[in-house]
Amino acid sequence: MLLLLPPSETKNDSGAGGALRLGELGFPSLTHTRRAVLKAIGELSRDRDASIRALKLGPKQHSEVDRNRVIRRSPTMPAIDLYSGVLYDAFDARTLSSADQVRAHEVVAVHSALFGLVRAGDSIPSYRLSFDSRLPGTTLKRAWGSPITSALERSRGLIVDLRSEGYAGLGPVPSTLDSIYVRVLARDDSGRVRALNHFNKQAKGLFARAIVASGAEFHDASELVDWAVGEGYEVALNGREFELVVPSVTGQPGRLMATLR
Template sequence: MLVLLPPSETKRDGGDEGSSLDLAALSFPQLTAARKPVLSAVKSLSRNLSEASAALGLSAAQRFEIDRNRAISKSPTMPVMDRFTGVLYDGLAATELEDAPREWLANHVVVHSALFGLLRAGDRIPAYRLSHDSRLAGLPLKRHWSSSIAAALEAHDGLILDLRSESYASLGPAPVRENSVYLRVVTEGPDGTKRALNHFNKKGKGEFVRALALSGLFHEDVPSLLSWADTRGIRLAAGAPGELELTV
């Protein structure tokens, strides 16, 4: 079972003293060759403050992100599940979990990074800034990542639960098959009408993945996942073809 999450633009500072980025230690080694030119382009871009600010869409107050990118190969690392912050990752609250649910996250959660491609939750990375819509000279991210990420996901023959935003899903589509589904978070009005959530869908996703981690269960298919959700009072149901709806 793979649970795919989007990254967050906000990240926690710091990391383990003496650690630094080791590309060879990251999961999905088939993506190593694709990671190198993106990493090189980010470091090159960070040499020019004005160009980097424009390419990364940064305000003057966010220029510390460029310093992060300059030091990306030397700065300390921490697990992916702890590095990202923001609404989704606050809902997940991985730093508050005990060893067993953190191990579940490390085994089953994959975060889709614009810089590194697919990362398991236990992979160790530095703080950085690069988004799906960042502009790298001569290296369009969608064209660069799409086929290699799609191939890596296709190679997984178990259940894939895609919680990525549509913008990240476009950087590497999940396979179209029975045990690969996209999760939409919706709310239900007094009249029973359902509508998609924007900001608050992130919190729902984070809390849902936290519940999965705390359960410690492995789901081989969608019926198993739906049955588990029903026993926990989680409103998860089939939606449009190839999709599940989580009502919060």
């Protein structure tokens, strides 16, 4: 089983690991593409104005260019700890039990715009790059599409795709694999179901954490549905889309944590 998470633009800067070692990252078939993308972002970062445009940085974000200039020698930390923001705050890897942290490193992968797929425990540095960033001479979709799809073809068991549509488009899951794409919906007080926007990432983080903490190994979508229903989730399987329905939430984000299950 493999849980695919999107990255986050917000990242932690307190890494204590050594410099990046590409050869030690998971999904080694992506090493060649990782080198190419690192080279492209290195070239881009030499031109501050071009970097600001390509990375779509606002006036208060120009320091992100400096972050990209030192990627190769920056301290690293496990990917699951590097990313911050709503989804990763909800997943809260640091509060998992020791056994669950080991399991997260085994079954969770993050789709980075810079490194492609990385395992939760892979040590990577902080950087700034998004799925729609423009690099010299290429696009990230062109760079990552085939290599990521090929890497996923080597996976075994169910793939639970919790990525945003933008990142899912950078490396589609092969149609020949047993996979589901998780879509979060909200049910309001009248019973109507609609897309969940603001709390979508939080719901995905909480759901991914619950899967890891369950200790279960789901071999196909029906097993995941059975488990989720047994745990009190409202879910539906429509083809390859797994719909996670949560109560409509207004007010503080914390309310979703209390009402998701």
